[in-house]
Amino acid sequence: xxxxxxxxxxLIILEGKNCTLQCNYTVSPxxxxxxxxQDTGRGPVSLTxxxxxxxxxxxxxxxxxxxxxxxxSSLHITASQLSDSxxxxxxxxxxxxxxxxxxxxxxxxxxxxx
Amino acid sequence: NAGVTQxxxxxxxxxxxxxxxxxxxxxxxxxxxxxxxDPGMGLRLIYYSASEGTTDKGEVPNGYNVSRLNKRxxxxxxxxxxxxxxxVYFCASSEYSPLHFGNGTRLTVT
Numbered sequence: 001x002x003x004x005x006x007x008x009x010x011l012i013i014l015e016g017k018n019c020t021l022q023c024n025y026t027v028s029p030x031x032x033x034x035x036x037x038q039d040t041g042r043g044p045v046s047l048t049x050x051x052x053x054x055x056x057x058x059x060x061x062x063x064x065x066x067x068x069x070x071x072x073s074s075l076h077i078t079a080s081q082l083s084d085s086x087x088x089x090x091x092x093x094x095x096x097x098x099x100x101x102x103x104x105x106x107x108x109x110x111x112x113x114x
Numbered sequence: 115n116a117g118v119t120q121x122x123x124x125x126x127x128x129x130x131x132x133x134x135x136x137x138x139x140x141x142x143x144x145x146x147x148x149x150x151x152d153p154g155m156g157l158r159l160i161y162y163s164a165s166e167g168t169t170d171k172g173e174v175p176n177g178y179n180v181s182r183l184n185k186r187x188x189x190x191x192x193x194x195x196x197x198x199x200x201x202v203y204f205c206a207s208s209e210y211s212p213l214h215f216g217n218g219t220r221l222t223v224t
Contacts (some may be wrong), residue, residue, distance in 0.1 A: 004156070032211070034211070034212055036212075041217070041218075042217050042218075043118070043204050043206070043215030043216050043217045043218055044157075044204075044213075044215050045215070046212035046213070046214075049211060049212055089156070089157070093211075098162075098164075098170070099145065099147055099159060099162025099163075099164065099170060099172060100159060100162075100172055100173065102159075102213070104156035104157045104158075105156055106154065106155060106156045107156065
């Protein structure tokens with residue numbers, strides 16, 4: 001069964017610190033992996049998208065890595081800010097054209113405190 | 115540029131009542147989706163529409179119906195609401211990738 005597992009479930013860090021969120025998947029075939037940020041009370045917003053051939057992609061202070069061999073991805077947040085407090089969702093696509101192609105993780109809730 | 119707009123933002127229903135959740139996008143996307151999000155669970159696909167005039171079931175379609183009114187609008191209908199349908203509902207659209215989400219409708223069924 002295609003699955004996406006995220007860890008940790010929740011995380012609390014001090015403002016200015018770095019953190020890394022993990023995503024493991026068993027989706028096959030694999031097309032791409034996306035990280036979304038979801039602020040409280042809002043819809044998810046795309047941060048990065050990576051295909052099989054991409055190992056690293058950055059978006060400002062957010063850096064995503066992908067190891068397609070071990071089927072693992074991480075999202076590293078540098079110099080965290082209060083506005084980084086949100087849920088981060090890992091989504092893997094099996095590449096089919098069907099709307100069911102996207103498999104969502106349950107998310108990691110990040111709280112940044114001052 | 116509004117993106118994906120959902121109405122209403124909040125709704126409380128009694129068991130057995132019906133309602134329609136509205137969704138409209140202004141990005142000229144072909145594909146539109148309805149998801150539900152429950153605590154401790156990932157987003158789950160209810161229905162999707164790959165293009166105007168087509169709709170298909172997702173992972174959790176029971177108790178719901180959809181209408182792709184035109185390219186812009188995709189509505190979700192609950193014919194007889196049940197407490198198990200208490201959730202946050204998100205509409206999304208895409209043209210290849212990524213998904214663009216609305217800000218959700220928070221539905222409570224008592």
